[in-house]
Amino acid sequence: VGRWYDYRKGVAPAEKQRQSSLVAVNYRLIELDSEARQLRFRHPELQIDLGGIAKGYAVDRALELLVERGIQNASVSAGGDTGLLGDRRGRPWMVGIRNPRRQDDVALSLPLESLAFSTSGDYERYFIDPDTGERIHHIINPRTGRSSSGIISASVMGPSGFDTDPLSTTVFVLGVERGLALIDSLAEFDAVLIDDSGVVHYSSGLVE
Numbered sequence: 001v002g003r004w005y006d007y008r009k010g011v012a013p014a015e016k017q018r019q020s021s022l023v024a025v026n027y028r029l030i031e032l033d034s035e036a037r038q039l040r041f042r043h044p045e046l047q048i049d050l051g052g053i054a055k056g057y058a059v060d061r062a063l064e065l066l067v068e069r070g071i072q073n074a075s076v077s078a079g080g081d082t083g084l085l086g087d088r089r090g091r092p093w094m095v096g097i098r099n100p101r102r103q104d105d106v107a108l109s110l111p112l113e114s115l116a117f118s119t120s121g122d123y124e125r126y127f128i129d130p131d132t133g134e135r136i137h138h139i140i141n142p143r144t145g146r147s148s149s150g151i152i153s154a155s156v157m158g159p160s161g162f163d164t165d166p167l168s169t170t171v172f173v174l175g176v177e178r179g180l181a182l183i184d185s186l187a188e189f190d191a192v193l194i195d196d197s198g199v200v201h202y203s204s205g206l207v208e
Contacts, residue, residue, distance in 0.1 A: 001025060001145040002049055005138070010127040012136050018145040021045055025142045051138070056118055056165025059083040080119040080168070081161050087113040098123075100152040100194055107194060112157065118164035119155040120172045122147070139172050150175040152196050158189040167191075176201050 001021040004013030013021070024045035031040040039048075055078040062076045063083045073086040075093055084093050092111035099105035100123045126137035126147075134147075141148040154172040156164045167189065171179035176195055183191040183203045193201040 001142075002051075002138070002140055003047060005136070005140075007125045007127055007136070007138060010130075010136075012129070013145070022145050025145070052120070052169040053166050055079055055081040056116065056161030056163070059116065059161040080121065080124070081165050082117045083161050084113055084115055084117070097153065097155050097192060097194075101198075107153070108192070108200065110157075110192070115157050115159060116161040116164045117155065117157045118161060118168040119153060120168040121153040123152070139169060141173050148173045150196060151179070151193055153194040154179065155192045156183065156189060157191070158186075163189070180204075 001013065001018060004017050004021065005011065024043040024047075026043075029042040029046050030048075031042060032038075033040070059076050059078050059081050060083060063074065063085050066074050066076070066085060071085065073089060075085070075088075076083045082095060084095075087093065092113045094109050095112050095117050096106040096109045097119060098121070099107040100121050103123075120139055122135060122137040122139060124138070126135050128134070129136055137147045139148050140146065151172050154168045156168040156171060158164045158167070167183070168191075171182060171191055171193065174182060176193055179193060180191065180201060180203055183189050184205075189203070190205040191203040192206065195201065
């Protein structure tokens, strides 16, 4: 479905395009042959987009390379994904969560060390529908093919970007209640969510 959106030009798919593409949004249509290192798509409309998973993994790999070279303290960032190695010379790293509606403002900052931190938001790639005033952004609900609603920023922290990157997108789509329930069911992960009313929500590990 995502290929029908053009956020620079303010283009969203027509309803017919959206509905015809939704039938191909199904991970069960992907067949993986691990031994041959091959993928087969069982639907002609199916495509893979690495948005939401690739940068977290790239940050992990960058940190691994630094560790191999003897680096003990570092911060690596790629867009909304950050990896922290150790602390900041005896003090925690201060990681800010951007105010989703004020580009140069920080909504809140967290003292963190030795973990990964990923944020998904509706403010990076979007346009405003001139007819409805709706914000059309790049985090698409796979059930509807439309921009997800209810949350405007979802930040997840945990041991690796390989996990926090897809989890932040997943939580964004699930919404506050189901998203926090998911995070609370996973050991070593926490989340900070900002809903579309501007209210900040925390996972249980951050409020205990």
